[in-house]
Amino acid sequence: MKCSPAALVLSLLVLAGCGQKTETPAPVVAAGAPVAAGVAATMPDVGKVDTVLAKADGYGPTPAAATADAIKSAILQVNGATIDTSSVSVKYGLDVTDGVDSVSLRATEFAERVAQKSGGAITRFKVLSLDAPTVKGGPYKASIEAQIAHYTAPVDKKLKVVVGALKFDTDAFNVGGAMVPAAKVADDIRAQVSAALTNTGRFSVLERENSEEIDQELALIQSGAAPRAEAGKLGQAVSADLVWIGHIDTLAYERHARALRTSDRELVSYSGGWGVSQKLVNVATRQVLSADALRGRAPDVAPTTLGAGVNTAQVLADMQRNIVRDIVASIVGRTFPITVVSLQGTDVVLSQGGDAVKPGARYAVVTMGAEMKDPQTGESLGRVEKACCIAVIDKVTPKLSYAHLEQVSGTLAGVAPASLQLREMVAAQAAPAAAPAVGAAGTAPARATKVVKPARETAPEAISKEDGKW
Structure with a gap:
């Protein structure tokens, strides 16, 4: 069977179309669309070394000595409380000024030498002015500015x-x-x-x-x-x-x-x-x-x-x-009382975790009232406390604890979570006594099982009395 050229071309086009792969277009992200926050934990704050712009004046018998004194003053200005003044010149390489004339002190090359010799502790050095002695035998005065390395301590309010x-x-x-x-x-x-x-x-x-x-x-x-x-x-x-x-x-x-x-x-x-x-x-x-x-x-x-x-x-x-x-x-109880930070019905989140509370334990909860002061000394006597309820610890994390409240006296409506504080641990509630079995006619069975204590009971208490410490 013979095919015409037109039919052959049409067949090839159909086959090519069948063999094509349909590419899924890449998703388009709208400009300004919110990006999911990363789940990685932030790095701990251990402080950092940065630079501080400092301007200082220095005096000396030569332009070089005056410049070195100005640099030393700038360093002490930024790190005065933390630097040993007797070793500043050695640590920061201030001998770089030795033998340098007044023209060279102003040059860019000298600023680069200062940065190199100080190991990066002094950067962007510049001589602002260099004044000759105003009286015979008087000192030279140098005014400089520079970026001085400075350690910023971590923010810690604990x-x-x-x-x-x-x-x-x-x-x-x-x-x-x-x-x-x-x-x-x-x-x-x-x-x-x-x-x-x-x-x-x-x-x-x-x-x-x-x-x-x-x-x-x-x-x-x-x-x-x-x-x-x-x-x-x-x-x-x-x-x-x-x-x-x-x-x-x-x-x-x-x-x-x-x-x-x-x-x-x-x-x-x-x-x-x-x-x-x-x-x-x-x-x-x-x-x-x-x-x-x-x-x-x-x-x-x-x-x-x-x-x-x-x-x-x-x-x-x-x-x-x-x-x-x-x-x-x-x-912790004396310095940072454990406080309720979230209250949802009878479910609460507590401000501390770790070893501050024990999972499954029960703690008394009080509502904090007005502060009382001693009438003679004015010293704070603490705040009025009113028994509120019992908090049963459900879960403990390193920083928080989760609990539910039982035996609530009154209502929690309108109570600010921060006014609720934990106090001492309380004993677990005794299990309720089992109700007597009821017969078909609604009466108790004729015979009941009676629990009888053994005639003799060996208790460690008898032995512990022999130890005066316990």
Whole structure:
């Protein structure tokens, strides 16, 4: 069968059309359309080194000496509180002016040499004026301007606190029969308190323990091995607002054993606990802002003849964790009471998380009223508090906590969330007693199950009385 040329061309066109791929046009983004915000966390604010424009005058027996003095004055003007004046010339390479005449001091090449010799700490240098002595034997006067490297400290409105080393009165603590060095226990508690206070988001904990490593980094800058622009970081250490001081009064988990008269076996039990005294001191005034004593017990092991033993490491870790939790709760409660920041019905968001509250725990909530003042001294006595409800902690994050309110007295309508504050932990509600079973005729069954206490009950309390500490 023969095809005409026109039919052949038509067939080829049809086949080409069938074989073509349809490209989906790229989506068009309208100008000014909102862009989804990034989910990456922002970098922590650790401060930065920038430059500050400074103008200064200097005096000297020669134009070069006057210029060097002016540069030194500009550096001290920007970083005066943080620079050692005796070493400014060496650190910033001010000997670059030695032997330079007045004409060369004004040249662009000299400004470039200043920037190079100072390692970038001095840039955009310019001699504004250079005046000869007004009297015979008088000094030259140089007026300059330059960009001087300067360290800007991070913006931090938190209370700055130093966690002091815990003190103790014994070399070792008895934990389950093992003698644990008291110094190690104290160091561990101190480290955990520092971490927990940092995680509250309310305190800037200042490092005082690893000063040697920090000093090595600062010495690197002072030696000139680091860029001289980093010199702005020197002398930026801050002092604390508060110092926390703690003392381990007692810590023990002791083994109690008593031989049985009727056999060669022993009745063994374990009991113990801890006690810590603490205080917060205002650094500026040396005033003790708060002081209290915290106490806690470790779970007892009931008397048994089955060769009971304890995991010493676990018992100690649990006691340390409870100590840290109570210390942090006490500090935060006195300085930054936990406050409701969001109130939706009976669901609330609390201003703190971390170790400040415990998941599943129940806390009393009060409504804050007017501030009361002492009529003689005018000192604030605190604000009126009215019992409101119970907050049950549902979820804890590093910075916030989520809870729901129970046993609300009155109505929450119109109550400002910030007026609600958490107080002490309260015991869990006792489960309601089960209702008696009802028979088909609506009467209780003739016989009921009665719970009878055993005639003899072995309690660890009897053993713990032998230990005067607990």
